[in-house]
Amino acid sequence: xxxxxxxxxxxxxxxxxxxxxxxxxxxxxxxxxxxxxxxxxxxxxxxxxxxxxxxxxxxxxxxxxxxxxxxxxxxxxxxxxxxxxxxxxxxxxxxxxxxxxxxxxxxxxxxxxxxxxxxxxxxxxxxxxxxxxxxxxxxxxxxxxxxxxxxxxxxxxxxxxxxxxxxxxxxxxxxxxxxxxxxxxxxxxxxxxxxxxxxxxxxxxxxxxxxxxxxxxxxxxxxxxxxxxxxxxxxxxxxxxxxxxxxxxxxxxxxxxxxxxxxxxxxxxxxxxxxxxxxxxxxxxxxxxxxxxxxxxxxxxxxxxxxxxxxxxxxxxxxxxxxxxxxxxxxxxxxxxxxxxxxxxxxxxxxxxxxxxxxxxxxxxxxxxxxxxxxxxxxxxxxxxxxxxxxxxxxxxxxxxxxxxxxxxxxxxxxxxxxxxxxxxxxxxxxxxxxx
Numbered sequence: 001x002x003x004x005x006x007x008x009x010x011x012x013x014x015x016x017x018x019x020x021x022x023x024x025x026x027x028x029x030x031x032x033x034x035x036x037x038x039x040x041x042x043x044x045x046x047x048x049x050x051x052x053x054x055x056x057x058x059x060x061x062x063x064x065x066x067x068x069x070x071x072x073x074x075x076x077x078x079x080x081x082x083x084x085x086x087x088x089x090x091x092x093x094x095x096x097x098x099x100x101x102x103x104x105x106x107x108x109x110x111x112x113x114x115x116x117x118x119x120x121x122x123x124x125x126x127x128x129x130x131x132x133x134x135x136x137x138x139x140x141x142x143x144x145x146x147x148x149x150x151x152x153x154x155x156x157x158x159x160x161x162x163x164x165x166x167x168x169x170x171x172x173x174x175x176x177x178x179x180x181x182x183x184x185x186x187x188x189x190x191x192x193x194x195x196x197x198x199x200x201x202x203x204x205x206x207x208x209x210x211x212x213x214x215x216x217x218x219x220x221x222x223x224x225x226x227x228x229x230x231x232x233x234x235x236x237x238x239x240x241x242x243x244x245x246x247x248x249x250x251x252x253x254x255x256x257x258x259x260x261x262x263x264x265x266x267x268x269x270x271x272x273x274x275x276x277x278x279x280x281x282x283x284x285x286x287x288x289x290x291x292x293x294x295x296x297x298x299x300x301x302x303x304x305x306x307x308x309x310x311x312x313x314x315x316x317x318x319x320x321x322x323x324x325x326x327x328x329x330x331x332x333x334x335x336x337x338x339x340x341x342x343x344x345x346x347x348x349x350x351x352x353x354x355x356x357x358x359x360x361x362x363x364x365x366x367x368x369x370x371x372x373x374x375x376x377x378x379x380x381x382x383x384x385x386x387x388x389x390x391x392x393x394x395x396x397x398x399x400x401x402x403x404x405x406x407x408x409x410x411x412x413x414x415x416x417x418x419x420x421x422x423x424x425x426x427x428x429x430x431x432x433x434x435x436x
């Protein structure tokens with residue numbers, strides 16, 4: 001019930017109160033006051049939730065459902081520079097609202113104050129948007145002079161989307177506010193190799209917090225006596241053999257940490273080699289022999305003590321980092337935040353910002369309906385979200401109607417569970433090992 005109250009207040013605050021306020025401040029309503037900011041935002045959000053490929057006709061109907069009838073031509077006319085500023089401002093306002101479910105109280109996650117996953121994802125944009133969002137250019141299939149980077153911090157204990165920061169595609173991951181945050185003692189941060197920096201890991205430890213990362217190729221490793229280790233000789237030589245020991249990391253830093261490694265089966269090595277070759281093909285580069293050789297091991301480094309996290313549990317938490325990749329997949333595959341139906345620059349930006357607002361609102365709804373369920377599948381829940389999108393859009397003015405919409409959502413998703421897997425257990429089975 002507490003989460004429902006949070007989400008209800010958040011949706012009303014952002015999609016109604018802030019939307020109307022920001023419509024005035026950004027000049028969205030300067031020339032025409034018939035189309036309210038709230039109707040515009042709620043209509044677009046619900047329209048794209050229901051169908052990310054919505055036509056102008058469908059979107060105009062969604063805006064009408066939200067309170068302001070508008071023609072297809074009238075809506076097309078409103079996708080201008082002021083609407084871009086307005087929707088970007090509403091997106092920022094949505095991230096100022098902290099919404100979370102009750103934190104997980106059992107399993108591996110409960111051992112930490114929070115478990116924050118940090119990562120980024122690129123939206124490649126048409127080249128004519130390079131003055132707004134800069135890309136790296138370069139070579140390969142994903143090369144573009146214009147790109148938008150989504151930088152995200154997600155706490156998988158409480159479900160709180162702590163940060164969604166937008167930046168140029170050229171910005172380094174570590175410069176994002178999603179990474180540059182003070183941490184609470186007892187919290188855990190898990191990030192991919194784009195954030196690998198020994199100075200940062202040391203700073204996290206000094207705050208009384210924990211970090212977990214994959215090992216970055218070519219990082220020097222020493223034993224506690226300061227002797228450099230030849231990893232290919234020192235790491236386990238037998239398949240599924242594991243080591244867990246204290247080492248010093250970095251040629252200069254010599255950061256004390258824990259290294260946990262496992263030699264993987266040949267089938268896994270083959271898959272990794274194929275991914276390395278495909279990435280090299282896309283980027284028009286070559287795979288080094290060292291990268292091919294090191295693909296024989298899964299290696300994690302961390303400052304989490306062994307009495308808090310056992311050896312096999314390190315691999316489980318490392319695998320759980322994939323949850324943030326699933327979030328990006330939901331946003332891109334189901335909400336299509338990286339697709340649009342126009343080449344008009346303003347309409348493209350309106351669609352991206354509007355769909356990102358829809359992504360945040362969708363995340364709030366999923367916290368209400370699914371977060372308490374270890375077997376949850378956000379993607380399995382999306383058809384229900386789509387079906388109820390218009391109902392939520394025109395229920396925000398009424399507590400009773402909004403309550404009914406939430407009841408419909410919860411009732412529809414009460415049995416939407418992932419099944420158990422025997423051969424290759426799902427992440428939730430490993431994290432919540434006490435779930436029958």
